[in-house]
Amino acid sequence: MRALYAGGVRKGASVRAGGSIRSRTSVAGSAAEEGTSRAAEPSLLEAQRISKRFGGLSALADVSLSVNAGEIVGLVGPNGAGKTTLFNCMLGVVRPDSGLVYLQGRRIDSMPVWKRSRLGIARTFQRLEVFTGMTPREHFIVAMRVSRRQGGLFKDLMGRGLPTAPEQAAAQEMLDLVGLVEVADVTVEALSLGHARLVELGRALMLDPLVLMLDEPSSGLDGREREMVGAILKRSGAERNVGVLLVEHDLQMVSDVASRLVVLDSGRVIAEGGVAEVLALPAVRKAYLGTP
Amino acid sequence: MTQFLQYALPGVPLGCVYALMAAGLVLTYRAAGVFNLAFGAQAYISAVSLYIAVANGWPIWVGALLSIGVVSPALGFVLDRVIFRHTRNASPFVTLVPAIGLLVVLPSAVDIIFGAGTRINPPSLFLSARTVYFSVAGLAVNGTELSTTIITVAIVAILWGALKFTKLGLAMRAVVESARLAELQGVRSGVIGAMAWILSSLLAGLAGVLLAPLYATLSSLNFTDLLVAAIAAAAFGAFVSLPFTLIGGVLLGIAGEMIAGYLPPGSVWSAGLPSALPFIVLLVMLVVRPTFRVRREVVDPMQSCEAPPRSLEIPRRARVVFVGSRALGAALAVAFAVSLLTWIPHNWAFTLGQGIVYSIIFLSIVLLTGMSNEISLAQATFAGIGAFTAGQLANHFGFSVLVGALAGTAVAAAVGAVIAIPTARLSGIALALATLGFALVMSDIVFPFSWAGNGGSGITVPRPQIGPISFQSTRTFLVLASVALLVVAVIVALLRSGTVGRELGAIRGSEVGAESIGINTRGMRIMTTALAGGIAGLGGALYGSLEQSVSANDFGYEVSLVFVVVVAIVGVRTISGAIEAGLSFAVLSQVISTLPSRFSSLLAFILGLAALTYVRHPEGVVDFTKRWIAGWAEKLTDRSRGSPGLSGISPGGSVHGGSVAGDRGDLSGDSAGDLSGDRFGPGEGSWTLFGGIAGPKEGGD
Structure with a gap:
């Protein structure tokens, strides 16, 4: 069977060096944390009691959330519920006022964004953050380069900085997977919104992540592309044991792919559980759909 | 009190x-x-x-x-x-x-x-200038x-x-x-x-x-x-x-x-x-x-209806032109080297030397601005650091000036790294102004000291000597400078095609995006600034050795401004752009210096005028000419006929610089086959069509 994406040898989580990472046990000490009863196997990505205020507005209040390996968790809620802020807090783009973030049991909440990414968290953005001036192919190659940490100043100076054949092949395979072969060598600013979203998705997958955090990946996509993205997510979870946290307004897509749903409203988790049950809750229907 | x-x-x-x-x-x-x-x-x-x-x-x-x-x-x-x-x-x-x-x-x-005469005592408009109206505290x-x-x-x-x-x-x-x-x-x-x-x-x-x-x-x-x-x-x-x-x-x-x-x-x-x-x-x-x-500039929400900016590389060119231009370039280089060592008069050899040294300094601007989109208005200052370090080491400690030049490179790189630590957060105008501030502090406070640039009187920098080989004569020095230029150009080319260039390209495209894939943007910035500082420092040291005497005035902030403008005009994204900028700048200065004194401002005038063209052609003169020649060659070889649009969408409608979006869209949808086609998905010009109806974008027809 063909690998989902050409990632070569899957890196074990323990191989991922990330500089001086304090292990979770060494920093554990807060009473709140000791009190939490946790399974012996920590979940893949876990946010504990994240709070963030913007001036007078409480964007997030004590939000906790976890994603297990191979699981697709849908994060839904009306606009302004705090979904993107939660993403940004978990990834370090925004510093939360309080709260802890763990990846595989390691505390990561004091790390800069790029270190968290190197530990295995990949993301896409609600408002596009593609590399203008570069083509989709170049996006994938640079992402692969960085995640493998196989390049650098000295390698460049030795003249060994050009894309290698395996890298080219991996990029080609990813282009194939996300359906961008036709526009592989067009700079991204000439692409439509939907194609650019797929570039971001492909770039995130190229990192061969442990966790994939997707912020409204389907907005701007047409029906066929949505189905494709859904299929890619399912396969990532099933074949490569990737945990996916999915912010999405398209409830059809969420219920198709997600195994668990977390509903956020006004910065609070108002419901959590299986997709069908949660969507049937009156509170959720009221907050999200406007009909009780 | x-x-x-x-x-x-x-x-x-x-x-x-x-x-x-x-x-x-x-x-x-x-x-x-x-x-x-x-x-x-x-x-x-x-x-x-x-x-x-x-x-x-x-x-x-x-x-x-x-x-x-x-x-x-x-x-x-x-x-x-x-x-x-x-x-x-x-x-x-x-x-x-x-x-x-x-x-x-x-x-x-x-x-x-x-005329450039002095104008004494400018008239005062309001209250009489020198009249004392009242006094406070004496x-x-x-x-x-x-x-x-x-x-x-x-x-x-x-x-x-x-x-x-x-x-x-x-x-x-x-x-x-x-x-x-x-x-x-x-x-x-x-x-x-x-x-x-x-x-x-x-x-x-x-x-x-x-x-x-x-x-x-x-x-x-x-x-x-x-x-x-x-x-x-x-x-x-x-x-x-x-x-x-x-x-x-x-x-x-x-x-x-x-x-x-x-x-x-x-x-x-x-x-x-x-x-x-x-x-x-x-x-x-x-x-x-x-x-x-806040590193993000204001992004125009309507940017998407803008034609995508012209890509700065030539997309493709006919093989005839490619091979032809390479062959011509090689022939010219050989002819140049031969003439240099045989018949070119001394003052022109000197001018060429200046051109080569400028090219090295300009390569630092290609690395900074062309590759990482950082604007530095202090590259002349780094050149000054290199020149003064080389000169002082040679004069006071008896080092060979080549060792001095390497030390100057290292010092300039170190200063660059130190400056980059606080300024790595800044971007765009704020970064440009911070570097300008740094340039002014250096030229007003540091360079005047006798242990540095010794103010307006300056210091001497000897010509190098390696064992028995002397580079005293301008011609032999030229050979040395050319080798240095070659080395620096190869370094920049390697970085550009390698991991560093790709990561810098990613940061240039989207800082947030680059962090999200694990690029340490701050570290990359500090590294680039240090590298560029080092390159400029080496160029400066060689400049000093060529001129044999340099002062603080050679490395003022206005020199940096001119440098940035020259490189921007000629081509900030390419190595050949920096070299052509360096050579033409030196030659132009030399030509104008032979004109009557009334025209002493002519160089500035020409440069300024050329800078105004930058708005229309940010790719620079070099790339523009290449593109122009390539375009003609395509026409002549008739290769463009029948080639599909870039994104594979059918022709007509409003033209996005070569690719085509929104095919002859009229609302009734009966004339254009692909509008009334099976599906109307994203990426098929729906946005561009909207833009065309609402008006803010001009149609191409």
């Missing part, structure tokens, strides 16, 4: 002078979206027109009316129509280059048209000081109210955010943009006429210096707030006078520190104020 007041009070009118210029900067920045480094030059034009009018016997009020009411607004209008109309919502570098160009071209145009307050203070406060108040409370002010701010969105709301962005420029130019005219009598002679340099100080005042208000700008200006004025008063007279410190104070303040402000750390 009295002594304190005696030192502090004269600072107030001086501070108001800073504030008046700074208010003009803030106005242009908020109302027209351009950080207008040419503001001082505009003020100079107005002051000169008043001077000439009065010198021709016109009444002073007629002259004032003419210069403030006619010349200045007209200049503003022309600038908007010719240049800045095309840069609305463009990146900071795109607007900075023509602004620097204007800074150079306007005064040199005056010199060329009216200090005489004369007419100039009084009128500047009153008028500055009044103008800042009026501008503040106008921007905040009038409809025009609101419209101007909207156009700066997004000209297209403003148009969709019914604002005529073209008219509003022109108004902003007319208004700001009028303010420049007023400032020019008011400030000219502060100095004994009318010189554009005074205005430029004032402007750079005004930038620091504007930084107090984060380039946005007018009241804070006024406060900042006055504080700066007072602090400058106090420092001058309390420092021991006659030392290097007392000569350099007061004039460099604004730049130290500017540096500190930029690094400390959180506003400037």
Whole structure:
């Protein structure tokens, strides 16, 4: 069977060096944390009691959330519920006022964004953050380069900085997977919104992540592309044991792919559980759909 | 207390002078979206027109009316129509280059048209300049000081109210955010943009006429210096707030006078520190104020209906042209090397040497600006660090000058890294200004010391010697310099095609995106600045060795400005661009120096004019010509016939620079087959069609 994406040898989580990472046990000490009863196997990505205020507005209040390996968790809620802020807090783009973030049991909440990414968290953005001036192919190659940490100043100076054949092949395979072969060598600013979203998705997958955090990946996509993205997510979870946290307004897509749903409203988790049950809750229907 | 007041009070009118210029900067920045480094030059034009009018016997009020009411607004209008109309919502570098160009071209145009003579005692418009009206704490307050203070406060108040409370002010701010969105709301962005420029130019005219009598002679340099100080005042208000700008200006004025008063007279410190104070303040402000750390520029929400910018590489070219140009290039290089060593006269060999050394320095700009989109206005300063380190080591410690040059490279790289640590957070205009501040601090405070550049008298730098091989003669030195250029060019080429280049490209494209895939953007920035500093330092050391004597004047901030403009014009994205820029700059300087003295400003004038073309061709002259030749070659070889559009969409509709989006879209949908086709998904021109209907984008047909 063909690998989902050409990632070569899957890196074990323990191989991922990330500089001086304090292990979770060494920093554990807060009473709140000791009190939490946790399974012996920590979940893949876990946010504990994240709070963030913007001036007078409480964007997030004590939000906790976890994603297990191979699981697709849908994060839904009306606009302004705090979904993107939660993403940004978990990834370090925004510093939360309080709260802890763990990846595989390691505390990561004091790390800069790029270190968290190197530990295995990949993301896409609600408002596009593609590399203008570069083509989709170049996006994938640079992402692969960085995640493998196989390049650098000295390698460049030795003249060994050009894309290698395996890298080219991996990029080609990813282009194939996300359906961008036709526009592989067009700079991204000439692409439509939907194609650019797929570039971001492909770039995130190229990192061969442990966790994939997707912020409204389907907005701007047409029906066929949505189905494709859904299929890619399912396969990532099933074949490569990737945990996916999915912010999405398209409830059809969420219920198709997600195994668990977390509903956020006004910065609070108002419901959590299986997709069908949660969507049937009156509170959720009221907050999200406007009909009780 | 009295002594304190005696030192502090004269600072107030001086501070108001800073504030008046700074208010003009803030106005242009908020109302027209351009950080207008040419503001001082505009003020100079107005002051000169008043001077000439009065010198021709016109009444002073007629002259004032003419210069403030006619010349200045007209200049503003022309600038908007010719240049800045095309840069609305463009990146900071795109607007900075023509602004620097204007800074150079306007005064040199005056010199060329009216002659470069000195103009003594500029006329004072209001209260009699030298009359003492009253005194405070035993200090005489004369007419100039009084009128500047009153008028500055009044103008800042009026501008503040106008921007905040009038409809025009609101419209101007909207156009700066997004000209297209403003148009969709019914604002005529073209008219509003022109108004902003007319208004700001009028303010420049007023400032020019008011400030000219502060100095004994009318010189554009005074205005430029004032402007750079005004930038620091504007930084107090984060380039946005007018009241804070006024406060900042006055504080700066007072602090400058106090420092001058309390420092021991006659030392290097007392000569350099007061004039460099604004730049130290500017540096500190930029690094400390959180506003400037926001790296994201304002993004026009309607950007998507803009044609994608021309890609800076040539997409494809006919094999004939490719092979032909390579062969021609190689033949020229061989012919060049042979002639160099045989028949070229000494002074031209020297000029070529300069060209090669400039090319090395310019490669640092390619690395910084071309590859990582960082604007540094301090590359000449790094060159100076390299030159002085090499010279001092050779003179005082008996090192070989080549070892000195390597040490200079290392020192410049280290200084670059140290500077980058605080400034790595900044981007765009804030970074450009921080580097400008650094350049000024170095040239005003550090380079004058005898252990550094020894001020205007300078130091000597010997020609190198490796064992028995001497590079005393210019020709042999040329060979050495060429080897150095080759090495640096190969290094830059390797970095560009390798991981570093790709990561820098990613950061240039999206900083947030780059962090999200694990790129340490701060670390990359520090590394690039250090590398570029090192390259410039090596170039500087070689420059010193070629010239055999260098002084602080060779590495002033204005030199850096010229460097950036030259490279931008010729091509900031390519290595060949830097080399062609270096050679042509040296040759052009040499040619112009042989002309009569009236034309001494011609180089500046030509450069300035060329900088104005940058708006239309940001890819640079080299790439433009290549593209042009390639285009013709394609036509001749008839290869373009039948080639599909870039994104594989059928032809017609509005043309996006080669690719085509929105195929002949008319709403009935009966004439265009693919509009009424099976599906109407994204990426098939639906957005562009919308844009075409709403109007903000011009159709290609």
